[in-house]
Amino acid sequence: MKRRDFLKSVSGLAAGAALPVAPAVMSAAKADARSETLLIVSEGGPNNLDIHGVGTNVPGYEVSWNCYDRLISHEMKSGPGGVPYYDRDKFKPELAEDMTIGDMSATFRLRKNAKFHDGTPVTAKDVKWSLDRAVSVGGFPTFQMSAGSLTKPEQFVIVDDHTVRVDFLKKDRLTIPDLAVIVPCVVNSELVKKNATDKDPWGLEFTKQQTAGSGAYKVTKWTAGTEVVMERNDDWVCGPLPKIKRVIWRMVPQAGNRRALLERGDADISYELPNKDFQEMKANGKLSVVSLPISNGIQYIGMNVTKPPFDNPKVRQALAYAMPYQKIIDAVMFGLANPMFGAAADKATEVAWPQPTKYATDMEKAKALLAEAGYGNGFETTISFDLNFAQVNEPLCVLVQESLAQLGIKTTINKVPGANWRTELNKKEMPLFTNIFSGWLDYPEYFFYWCYHGNNSVFNTMSYKSPEMDRLINGARDAAATGDKATYDADVKGFVDLAFAEVPRIPLYQPFVNVAMQKNISGYQYWFHRRLDYRALVKG
């Protein structure tokens, strides 16, 4: 018998009869509350409720997404397995009633009846203040805005009380999509300004602790590291009223316990479990498990191309033939990943990203290439990984180490503590490493701009520089902005081919985002940020 059924059956009995366990004696009102409440358990919780804050972590994005509105959002389409998947190319109005895109600007008319949680109407000055804030506070939000060529407060113009215009600095295909990510959320400017100080003109300290938005949910209680409680905003007008009244999000550090909570029917949703657990839960069918490929997320083996032996393309190709691809997918990912290798030799390059390479495990070819490069006897090197993701990274590196040993390459495994990983990446000195990258904006040229361009961003972890690559990437960006499809297609195919021929990084697989939930939960949607959207979820 499930505990929930048990509750119903004993609710009529005298309290305290059965066991010294609280839920058994819970009052009927509390049992009711349970059916309207969504209980989420996850490993980590937010450190800041405002995505504009200093160092807001990924769980904090989930709060922002559900408690704030943006001008526009994405439509849904049917994704793999029929699961609703955000539609990269179709936008729908959120706070805006409609959007008119001109040649060098976009105009948004705001809903007249939208109100912040405290009852103040949402006006154009709030929108401008919020966008100004996003491009001015520095750190991640400002960086994300700049990805869509949104960098200056002058770009955001108040036309009238309910109309805002966004001027473009230059033609950029990513400007509109960038207005639909989490960062450009609309904040209650009057309320925050009241609580701002000279030292903190944008009121970041205030919004860190409470939500000041107009979104479908508001945070009513937050105990850092323990729980977040969110209540539905019944006056929300930017979409159909959500079904879930209350969301309780508890932090349960132990993955095994999260699984136990799910299987006992106490928790409604959990993610961040080991792949093995997801695999088993899928197999036993008691819960519904959703697994969807992370849009443009790729786990890869990177090589520092500025130093021998990896400055030699032949050595890099040899490694690409020596990767134990299938073993990694089977033993590390338990099948929960899309292969990024082994495309048929005659397959034409597509105008898409990600797509599989033509490399596959072939030790003979690898040996021959290595001999050609003058490393017939192998060499010694170090492979590094981020300990924060040790569950995947460690077995993966061990498999790679084993495989390379067959070529005479002696690899030492270097485990880098999570706190240190980014510092190490920034130094760009690690010879061989595994890492993962996925961008919110799912466009090939965007991915390549960060990962392969010669401007050497932090994600170009290989320090790869090639004038030809830069020309193709810049070409594709310009062509996308002007809508020149022929040039765009040619350039995208060009840089994908070049990246696979020179292999500064070896793509391994595209991982899945996995979410396990009770059978009575429906309405899960996949978003580019890979966090939950409570607005669409339904219980019962």
Add this chain to the structure above:
Amino acid sequence: MLSLIAKRLAFAIPSLIGVVIVTFLLTRALPGDPAAYFAGPAATKEAVEQIRKKLGFDKPLVEQFFRYTVDLAHGDLGSSLTTGQPVATEIRNRLPASAELTLLGLLVSVAIALPLGVLAATRPGSWIDHTCRVVTTAGVSLPVFFTGLVLVYVFYFRLGWSPAPLGRLDVFYSAPNAVTGFYLIDTLIAGDAEAFRSALSQLILPAATLAIFSLAPIARMTRASMLQVLSSEFVRTARASGLSPATVTVTYAFRNAMLPVITTLSMVFSFLLGANVLVEKVFAWPGIGSYAVEALIASDFAPVQGFVLTMAVMYVLLNLVIDILYGVIDPRVRLEG
């Protein structure tokens, strides 16, 4: 007496200053760059520098230390970056959670270990002595992490007797007004019997886990100390004078055997308070140990410093209390001694 306590506290000041300096330097020596960590995965070098400046880590070490001590003097332990809250508030909220759990665990442990140790000592070589040996060996050799998981598996997952391991209260109860910070006491003050029962049922498994682990040192120490006292001359005299075995054991022997047991207790308590991280992790307990470890993983300096400092202060106070207790139990021991 009061002046002696004041004197003892004064002696503790230099060691506390030492702790402040050492933790400050140690946290700075940790590998890892908090600015890069908190700038997020998508940060450029400029973004990292901006964050570094905001956090004040671009200043020379001496200046950082000076600021830290000035803040400390005002009772400000700084703010945690991982949880976004002031460290002092967090420690105030989390310390009672750990203390309640540890105290209850210790209480259970003492309630079992003391009688077990005494019985084992009075009947060496008997079945009860062997039971004592087996129980303590098993308890100490099972890692707390493992015991905790097994208890959760059996009593929650399999049998369903225990509530979900979701922290201090069932999800649908709200925490009582904080008076002592101990939920068992606060719920009683608030007169909320349902919440009290919920808090108690949440405590049973983690407290049992801690108790199993801490049985060994207490029981073994009780046994050893009792054996020694029972073979001493004044016990022989008492027995020879025809006093009942119960009076001899409890009144004469046990009281004299208490001193080393008290010392062990204090050590076990302070050890458990800081070291029950694993229990806190297994039971999603919002305690101080898991807080410190999470901060350490993120090279979040302020909470680590705050944690070490709090622990140092607790050790000083605990030692003082133990010393006073010695005097109460054994009048021959005096504070100045």
